[in-house]
Amino acid sequence: xxxxSHPTLDELCVNVIRGLAMDAVQKANSGHPGMPMGAAxxxxxxxxxxxxxxxANPSWFDRDRFILSAGHGSMLLYALLHLTGYDLPMQELxxxxxxxxxxxxxxxxxxxxxxxxxxxxLGQGISTAVGMALAERFLAAKFNTPTHTVVDHFTxxxxxxxxxxxxxxxxxxxxxxxxxxxKLIVLYDDNQITIDGATDLAxxxxxxAKFQALGWHTERVEQGMxxxxxxxxxxxxxxxxxxxxxxxxxxVIGYGSPAKAGxxxxxxxxxxxxxxxxxxxxxxxxxxxxxxxxxARTAMDARTKGAELEGAWQAKWQAYAKEHPAEAAILxxxxxxxxxxxxxxxxxxxxxxxxxxxxxxx
Ligand SMILES: Cc1ncc(C[n+]2csc(CCOP(=O)(O)OP(=O)(O)O)c2C)c(N)n1
Ligand SMILES: [Mg+2]
Numbered sequence: 001x002x003x004x005s006h007p008t009l010d011e012l013c014v015n016v017i018r019g020l021a022m023d024a025v026q027k028a029n030s031g032h033p034g035m036p037m038g039a040a041x042x043x044x045x046x047x048x049x050x051x052x053x054x055x056a057n058p059s060w061f062d063r064d065r066f067i068l069s070a071g072h073g074s075m076l077l078y079a080l081l082h083l084t085g086y087d088l089p090m091q092e093l094x095x096x097x098x099x100x101x102x103x104x105x106x107x108x109x110x111x112x113x114x115x116x117x118x119x120x121x122l123g124q125g126i127s128t129a130v131g132m133a134l135a136e137r138f139l140a141a142k143f144n145t146p147t148h149t150v151v152d153h154f155t156x157x158x159x160x161x162x163x164x165x166x167x168x169x170x171x172x173x174x175x176x177x178x179x180x181x182x183k184l185i186v187l188y189d190d191n192q193i194t195i196d197g198a199t200d201l202a203x204x205x206x207x208x209a210k211f212q213a214l215g216w217h218t219e220r221v222e223q224g225m226x227x228x229x230x231x232x233x234x235x236x237x238x239x240x241x242x243x244x245x246x247x248x249x250x251x252v253i254g255y256g257s258p259a260k261a262g263x264x265x266x267x268x269x270x271x272x273x274x275x276x277x278x279x280x281x282x283x284x285x286x287x288x289x290x291x292x293x294x295x296a297r298t299a300m301d302a303r304t305k306g307a308e309l310e311g312a313w314q315a316k317w318q319a320y321a322k323e324h325p326a327e328a329a330i331l332x333x334x335x336x337x338x339x340x341x342x343x344x345x346x347x348x349x350x351x352x353x354x355x356x357x358x359x360x361x362x
Pocket of ligand 2: 160161162189190191192193194
Protein backbone atom coordinates (compact mmCIF):
# COMPACT_ATOMS: atom_id res chain seq x y z
CA UNK A 1 0.00 0.00 0.00
CA UNK A 2 2.41 2.75 -1.10
CA UNK A 3 1.78 6.13 0.48
CA UNK A 4 5.06 7.92 -0.08
CA SER A 5 3.32 11.26 -0.60
CA HIS A 6 2.92 11.97 3.12
CA PRO A 7 6.38 11.75 4.71
CA THR A 8 5.35 13.98 7.58
CA LEU A 9 2.26 11.90 8.29
CA ASP A 10 4.49 8.81 8.32
CA GLU A 11 6.79 10.53 10.78
CA LEU A 12 3.86 11.50 12.96
CA CYS A 13 2.57 7.91 13.02
CA VAL A 14 6.01 6.57 13.90
CA ASN A 15 6.34 9.07 16.75
CA VAL A 16 2.86 8.27 18.04
CA ILE A 17 3.94 4.61 18.28
CA ARG A 18 7.07 5.68 20.15
CA GLY A 19 4.99 7.79 22.50
CA LEU A 20 2.57 4.96 23.27
CA ALA A 21 5.48 2.63 24.04
CA MET A 22 7.16 5.14 26.36
CA ASP A 23 3.90 5.93 28.14
CA ALA A 24 2.71 2.35 28.62
CA VAL A 25 6.08 1.22 29.99
CA GLN A 26 6.23 4.27 32.25
CA LYS A 27 2.69 3.73 33.56
CA ALA A 28 3.35 0.03 34.22
CA ASN A 29 6.72 1.00 35.68
CA SER A 30 8.18 -1.98 33.86
CA GLY A 31 8.98 -3.07 30.32
CA HIS A 32 11.17 -2.24 27.36
CA PRO A 33 10.75 1.20 25.79
CA GLY A 34 14.03 1.28 23.84
CA MET A 35 13.34 -1.30 21.17
CA PRO A 36 9.97 0.15 20.04
CA MET A 37 11.50 3.64 19.92
CA GLY A 38 14.26 2.47 17.56
CA ALA A 39 12.31 -0.09 15.54
CA ALA A 40 9.02 1.80 15.11
CA UNK A 41 9.93 3.01 11.57
CA UNK A 42 10.84 -0.52 10.39
CA UNK A 43 7.66 -1.98 11.77
CA UNK A 44 5.61 0.92 10.44
CA UNK A 45 7.10 0.39 6.95
CA UNK A 46 5.85 -3.21 7.02
CA UNK A 47 2.43 -2.47 8.49
CA UNK A 48 1.57 0.63 6.48
CA UNK A 49 2.95 -0.39 3.10
CA UNK A 50 3.11 -4.15 2.89
CA UNK A 51 1.21 -6.20 5.44
CA UNK A 52 -1.97 -7.69 3.98
CA UNK A 53 -4.22 -8.33 6.95
CA UNK A 54 -7.74 -7.75 8.18
CA UNK A 55 -7.98 -6.40 11.74
CA ALA A 56 -11.61 -7.57 11.94
CA ASN A 57 -10.56 -11.18 11.31
CA PRO A 58 -7.12 -11.97 12.75
CA SER A 59 -7.52 -15.60 11.69
CA TRP A 60 -8.14 -14.93 7.99
CA PHE A 61 -6.19 -17.84 6.56
CA ASP A 62 -4.29 -16.10 3.76
CA ARG A 63 -3.20 -13.04 5.77
CA ASP A 64 0.46 -12.10 5.83
CA ARG A 65 2.08 -13.09 9.12
CA PHE A 66 4.01 -10.63 11.27
CA ILE A 67 6.10 -12.15 14.05
CA LEU A 68 7.64 -9.91 16.67
CA SER A 69 10.51 -12.22 17.47
CA ALA A 70 11.97 -9.61 19.82
CA GLY A 71 8.96 -10.08 22.08
CA HIS A 72 10.42 -7.88 24.81
CA GLY A 73 9.43 -4.94 22.60
CA SER A 74 5.78 -5.99 22.92
CA MET A 75 4.47 -2.41 23.14
CA LEU A 76 5.52 -1.94 19.51
CA LEU A 77 3.12 -4.71 18.48
CA TYR A 78 0.33 -3.59 20.83
CA ALA A 79 0.55 -0.03 19.49
CA LEU A 80 0.33 -1.32 15.91
CA LEU A 81 -2.60 -3.60 16.69
CA HIS A 82 -4.42 -0.80 18.49
CA LEU A 83 -3.83 1.80 15.78
CA THR A 84 -4.66 -0.43 12.82
CA GLY A 85 -8.02 -1.38 14.34
CA TYR A 86 -7.71 -4.76 16.04
CA ASP A 87 -9.87 -5.50 19.04
CA LEU A 88 -7.32 -3.99 21.40
CA PRO A 89 -8.84 -0.80 22.80
CA MET A 90 -6.87 2.00 24.47
CA GLN A 91 -7.81 0.61 27.89
CA GLU A 92 -5.62 -2.41 27.12
CA LEU A 93 -2.65 -0.12 26.46
CA UNK A 94 -3.39 1.68 29.73
CA UNK A 95 -3.37 -1.75 31.41
CA UNK A 96 -0.05 -2.84 29.86
CA UNK A 97 1.55 -5.57 31.97
CA UNK A 98 -1.39 -5.67 34.42
CA UNK A 99 -2.91 -8.93 35.59
CA UNK A 100 -5.84 -9.98 33.39
CA UNK A 101 -5.05 -7.54 30.57
CA UNK A 102 -4.58 -8.58 26.95
CA UNK A 103 -1.25 -6.75 26.91
CA UNK A 104 1.16 -8.96 28.85
CA UNK A 105 4.86 -8.13 29.07
CA UNK A 106 5.60 -10.50 26.19
CA UNK A 107 3.05 -11.25 23.44
CA UNK A 108 0.73 -14.26 23.83
CA UNK A 109 -1.23 -15.43 20.78
CA UNK A 110 -3.99 -17.07 22.84
CA UNK A 111 -4.71 -13.79 24.63
CA UNK A 112 -4.40 -11.00 22.11
CA UNK A 113 -6.11 -10.75 18.71
CA UNK A 114 -3.52 -10.29 15.97
CA UNK A 115 -0.60 -11.79 17.90
CA UNK A 116 0.57 -14.75 15.81
CA UNK A 117 2.62 -16.55 18.44
CA UNK A 118 4.02 -16.20 21.94
CA UNK A 119 7.42 -14.57 21.78
CA UNK A 120 9.80 -13.64 24.55
CA UNK A 121 12.31 -16.46 24.52
CA LEU A 122 14.72 -15.00 21.96
CA GLY A 123 15.18 -17.06 18.80
CA GLN A 124 11.73 -18.68 18.99
CA GLY A 125 9.90 -16.18 16.83
CA ILE A 126 12.26 -16.17 13.90
CA SER A 127 12.54 -19.97 14.03
CA THR A 128 8.81 -20.58 14.17
CA ALA A 129 8.38 -18.08 11.35
CA VAL A 130 10.57 -20.31 9.19
CA GLY A 131 8.04 -23.06 9.88
CA MET A 132 5.19 -20.73 8.96
CA ALA A 133 6.86 -19.78 5.68
CA LEU A 134 7.57 -23.45 4.97
CA ALA A 135 3.90 -24.25 5.62
CA GLU A 136 2.88 -21.51 3.18
CA ARG A 137 5.22 -22.95 0.56
CA PHE A 138 3.90 -26.47 1.11
CA LEU A 139 0.22 -25.49 1.02
CA ALA A 140 0.73 -23.32 -2.05
CA ALA A 141 2.40 -26.21 -3.87
CA LYS A 142 -0.31 -28.64 -2.80
CA PHE A 143 -3.44 -26.55 -3.38
CA ASN A 144 -2.81 -23.71 -5.83
CA THR A 145 -3.47 -24.42 -9.50
CA PRO A 146 -2.29 -22.51 -12.56
CA THR A 147 -5.58 -20.58 -12.50
CA HIS A 148 -6.30 -20.43 -8.76
CA THR A 149 -4.00 -18.92 -6.14
CA VAL A 150 -5.62 -19.45 -2.77
CA VAL A 151 -2.41 -19.70 -0.73
CA ASP A 152 -0.18 -16.68 -1.22
CA HIS A 153 1.15 -14.77 1.76
CA PHE A 154 4.37 -13.38 3.16
CA THR A 155 5.85 -14.02 6.58
CA UNK A 156 7.51 -10.97 8.13
CA UNK A 157 9.69 -11.10 11.21
CA UNK A 158 11.17 -8.39 13.38
CA UNK A 159 14.22 -9.85 15.09
CA UNK A 160 16.85 -8.40 17.41
CA UNK A 161 20.49 -9.12 18.19
CA UNK A 162 19.49 -11.61 20.87
CA UNK A 163 17.31 -13.49 18.38
CA UNK A 164 20.22 -13.92 16.00
CA UNK A 165 22.58 -15.04 18.77
CA UNK A 166 20.41 -18.04 19.59
CA UNK A 167 21.42 -21.42 18.19
CA UNK A 168 17.90 -22.34 17.21
CA UNK A 169 17.63 -19.26 14.97
CA UNK A 170 20.78 -20.30 13.13
CA UNK A 171 19.50 -23.81 12.50
CA UNK A 172 16.18 -22.48 11.27
CA UNK A 173 17.92 -19.91 9.05
CA UNK A 174 19.94 -22.69 7.47
CA UNK A 175 16.76 -24.61 6.64
CA UNK A 176 15.09 -21.47 5.26
CA UNK A 177 18.09 -20.85 2.99
CA UNK A 178 18.16 -24.46 1.85
CA UNK A 179 14.45 -24.37 1.05
CA UNK A 180 14.72 -20.99 -0.66
CA UNK A 181 11.78 -19.53 1.26
CA UNK A 182 11.42 -16.41 -0.84
CA LYS A 183 8.34 -15.20 1.03
CA LEU A 184 10.11 -15.01 4.37
CA ILE A 185 11.37 -11.51 5.15
CA VAL A 186 13.28 -10.84 8.36
CA LEU A 187 13.89 -7.28 9.45
CA TYR A 188 16.82 -7.20 11.83
CA ASP A 189 16.87 -4.41 14.40
CA ASP A 190 20.59 -3.89 14.11
CA ASN A 191 20.99 -1.43 16.98
CA GLN A 192 24.37 -2.67 18.26
CA ILE A 193 23.02 -2.85 21.81
CA THR A 194 21.75 -5.69 23.97
CA ILE A 195 20.67 -5.96 27.57
CA ASP A 196 24.24 -5.81 28.86
CA GLY A 197 25.66 -3.05 26.70
CA ALA A 198 27.28 -2.88 23.27
CA THR A 199 26.96 -5.98 21.10
CA ASP A 200 30.73 -6.07 20.60
CA LEU A 201 31.01 -7.41 24.14
CA ALA A 202 29.70 -10.75 22.94
CA UNK A 203 28.48 -10.69 19.33
CA UNK A 204 30.90 -9.65 16.60
CA UNK A 205 30.09 -12.09 13.81
CA UNK A 206 29.37 -10.70 10.34
CA UNK A 207 25.64 -11.38 10.37
CA UNK A 208 25.05 -10.47 6.71
CA ALA A 209 27.96 -12.59 5.46
CA LYS A 210 26.68 -15.52 7.53
CA PHE A 211 23.15 -15.27 6.15
CA GLN A 212 24.54 -14.92 2.64
CA ALA A 213 26.45 -18.13 3.21
CA LEU A 214 23.20 -19.75 4.33
CA GLY A 215 21.62 -18.81 1.00
CA TRP A 216 19.74 -15.66 1.98
CA HIS A 217 19.23 -12.39 0.15
CA THR A 218 20.76 -9.83 2.50
CA GLU A 219 20.80 -6.10 2.63
CA ARG A 220 21.90 -3.42 5.06
CA VAL A 221 19.83 -0.27 5.42
CA GLU A 222 22.12 2.32 6.94
CA GLN A 223 19.20 4.72 7.42
CA GLY A 224 17.22 2.05 9.24
CA MET A 225 14.86 4.57 10.82
CA UNK A 226 13.91 6.04 7.44
CA UNK A 227 10.55 4.54 6.49
CA UNK A 228 11.15 5.04 2.76
CA UNK A 229 14.57 3.37 2.87
CA UNK A 230 13.19 0.36 4.75
CA UNK A 231 10.20 0.21 2.41
CA UNK A 232 12.50 0.13 -0.64
CA UNK A 233 14.51 -2.72 0.87
CA UNK A 234 11.31 -4.68 1.53
CA UNK A 235 10.25 -4.17 -2.10
CA UNK A 236 13.60 -5.62 -3.25
CA UNK A 237 13.28 -8.50 -0.78
CA UNK A 238 9.85 -9.36 -2.17
CA UNK A 239 11.25 -9.39 -5.69
CA UNK A 240 13.75 -12.07 -4.71
CA UNK A 241 11.35 -14.99 -4.87
CA UNK A 242 14.09 -17.61 -4.67
CA UNK A 243 15.68 -16.71 -1.34
CA UNK A 244 14.56 -15.65 2.13
CA UNK A 245 15.60 -12.10 2.97
CA UNK A 246 17.39 -10.53 5.89
CA UNK A 247 17.24 -6.74 6.01
CA UNK A 248 19.59 -5.34 8.63
CA UNK A 249 18.32 -1.93 9.65
CA UNK A 250 20.71 0.29 11.55
CA UNK A 251 18.63 1.84 14.31
CA VAL A 252 19.18 3.67 17.59
CA ILE A 253 17.68 2.00 20.66
CA GLY A 254 15.65 4.50 22.67
CA TYR A 255 15.65 6.97 19.78
CA GLY A 256 14.41 10.36 20.94
CA SER A 257 15.48 10.07 24.56
CA PRO A 258 18.21 12.68 25.11
CA ALA A 259 19.81 10.80 28.00
CA LYS A 260 19.23 7.15 27.06
CA ALA A 261 19.22 6.86 23.25
CA GLY A 262 21.86 4.45 21.99
CA UNK A 263 22.34 2.94 25.41
CA UNK A 264 21.31 -0.29 27.12
CA UNK A 265 19.72 1.95 29.77
CA UNK A 266 16.67 2.22 27.50
CA UNK A 267 16.44 -1.56 27.04
CA UNK A 268 14.60 -2.91 30.04
CA UNK A 269 13.26 -0.18 32.30
CA UNK A 270 11.05 2.89 32.02
CA UNK A 271 12.76 6.06 30.92
CA UNK A 272 11.48 7.92 33.99
CA UNK A 273 8.72 10.56 33.93
CA UNK A 274 11.06 13.50 33.26
CA UNK A 275 12.97 11.71 30.53
CA UNK A 276 9.68 10.70 28.86
CA UNK A 277 8.80 14.39 28.68
CA UNK A 278 12.22 15.30 27.32
CA UNK A 279 11.98 12.55 24.68
CA UNK A 280 8.53 13.73 23.64
CA UNK A 281 9.82 17.24 23.25
CA UNK A 282 12.72 15.99 21.13
CA UNK A 283 10.34 14.00 18.95
CA UNK A 284 7.88 16.87 18.59
CA UNK A 285 5.16 15.12 20.58
CA UNK A 286 2.95 16.91 23.10
CA UNK A 287 3.48 15.97 26.78
CA UNK A 288 0.03 14.36 27.01
CA UNK A 289 0.22 10.64 27.84
CA UNK A 290 -1.13 8.06 25.35
CA UNK A 291 -1.60 10.79 22.73
CA UNK A 292 -3.12 9.66 19.43
CA UNK A 293 -4.14 12.46 17.04
CA UNK A 294 -7.05 11.81 14.72
CA UNK A 295 -4.99 12.07 11.51
CA ALA A 296 -2.57 9.36 12.69
CA ARG A 297 -5.47 7.17 13.73
CA THR A 298 -7.18 7.63 10.37
CA ALA A 299 -3.97 7.03 8.43
CA MET A 300 -3.21 3.80 10.26
CA ASP A 301 -6.72 2.35 10.41
CA ALA A 302 -6.44 -0.78 8.25
CA ARG A 303 -10.01 -2.02 8.61
CA THR A 304 -11.50 -0.88 5.31
CA LYS A 305 -8.54 -2.08 3.27
CA GLY A 306 -8.44 -5.29 5.31
CA ALA A 307 -12.07 -6.07 4.58
CA GLU A 308 -11.41 -5.51 0.86
CA LEU A 309 -8.37 -7.78 0.90
CA GLU A 310 -10.13 -10.58 2.67
CA GLY A 311 -13.25 -10.10 0.52
CA ALA A 312 -11.18 -10.48 -2.64
CA TRP A 313 -9.62 -13.64 -1.24
CA GLN A 314 -13.02 -15.06 -0.24
CA ALA A 315 -14.15 -14.65 -3.85
CA LYS A 316 -11.06 -16.51 -5.07
CA TRP A 317 -11.70 -19.22 -2.51
CA GLN A 318 -15.33 -19.66 -3.61
CA ALA A 319 -14.26 -20.02 -7.23
CA TYR A 320 -11.59 -22.53 -6.21
CA ALA A 321 -13.99 -24.55 -4.08
CA LYS A 322 -16.44 -24.72 -6.95
CA GLU A 323 -13.89 -26.02 -9.40
CA HIS A 324 -11.86 -28.18 -6.98
CA PRO A 325 -14.32 -29.31 -4.30
CA ALA A 326 -12.26 -32.29 -3.08
CA GLU A 327 -9.07 -30.24 -2.56
CA ALA A 328 -11.02 -27.38 -0.98
CA ALA A 329 -12.63 -29.81 1.44
CA ILE A 330 -9.24 -31.17 2.52
CA LEU A 331 -7.81 -27.71 3.15
CA UNK A 332 -10.97 -26.55 4.86
CA UNK A 333 -10.93 -29.60 7.17
CA UNK A 334 -7.31 -28.97 8.09
CA UNK A 335 -7.92 -25.30 8.74
CA UNK A 336 -10.77 -26.20 11.07
CA UNK A 337 -8.26 -28.28 13.01
CA UNK A 338 -10.09 -31.49 12.17
CA UNK A 339 -7.36 -34.13 12.00
CA UNK A 340 -9.67 -37.15 12.04
CA UNK A 341 -8.64 -39.89 9.61
CA UNK A 342 -10.32 -42.94 8.25
CA UNK A 343 -8.57 -45.61 10.35
CA UNK A 344 -9.63 -48.29 7.91
CA UNK A 345 -7.59 -46.61 5.20
CA UNK A 346 -4.34 -46.84 7.19
CA UNK A 347 -1.83 -49.59 6.34
CA UNK A 348 -1.69 -52.67 8.60
CA UNK A 349 1.59 -54.18 9.73
CA UNK A 350 1.69 -57.95 10.23
CA UNK A 351 5.37 -58.15 11.22
CA UNK A 352 7.32 -55.84 13.59
CA UNK A 353 8.87 -52.99 11.64
CA UNK A 354 10.90 -49.92 12.56
CA UNK A 355 8.58 -47.11 13.64
CA UNK A 356 10.23 -44.64 11.27
CA UNK A 357 9.47 -47.00 8.38
CA UNK A 358 5.88 -47.53 9.57
CA UNK A 359 5.42 -43.80 9.86
CA UNK A 360 6.63 -43.37 6.31
CA UNK A 361 4.04 -45.85 5.04
CA UNK A 362 1.27 -44.17 7.02
C1 LIG B 1 16.41 -17.20 25.17
C2 LIG B 1 16.45 -15.93 25.94
N1 LIG B 1 17.51 -15.63 26.70
C3 LIG B 1 17.54 -14.48 27.42
C4 LIG B 1 16.49 -13.61 27.38
C5 LIG B 1 16.52 -12.33 28.21
N2 LIG B 1 16.65 -11.17 27.33
C6 LIG B 1 15.60 -10.39 27.03
S1 LIG B 1 16.00 -9.21 25.90
C7 LIG B 1 17.62 -9.73 25.86
C8 LIG B 1 18.65 -9.15 24.94
C9 LIG B 1 18.28 -7.88 24.39
O1 LIG B 1 19.15 -7.53 23.33
P1 LIG B 1 18.57 -7.40 21.89
O2 LIG B 1 18.03 -8.69 21.45
O3 LIG B 1 19.62 -6.77 21.07
O4 LIG B 1 17.35 -6.41 22.08
P2 LIG B 1 17.43 -4.80 22.25
O5 LIG B 1 18.02 -4.52 23.59
O6 LIG B 1 18.26 -4.29 21.15
O7 LIG B 1 16.00 -4.39 22.17
C10 LIG B 1 17.81 -10.80 26.70
C11 LIG B 1 19.10 -11.47 26.88
C12 LIG B 1 15.38 -13.96 26.58
N3 LIG B 1 14.33 -13.17 26.45
N4 LIG B 1 15.39 -15.12 25.87
MG1 LIG C 1 19.86 -5.04 20.10
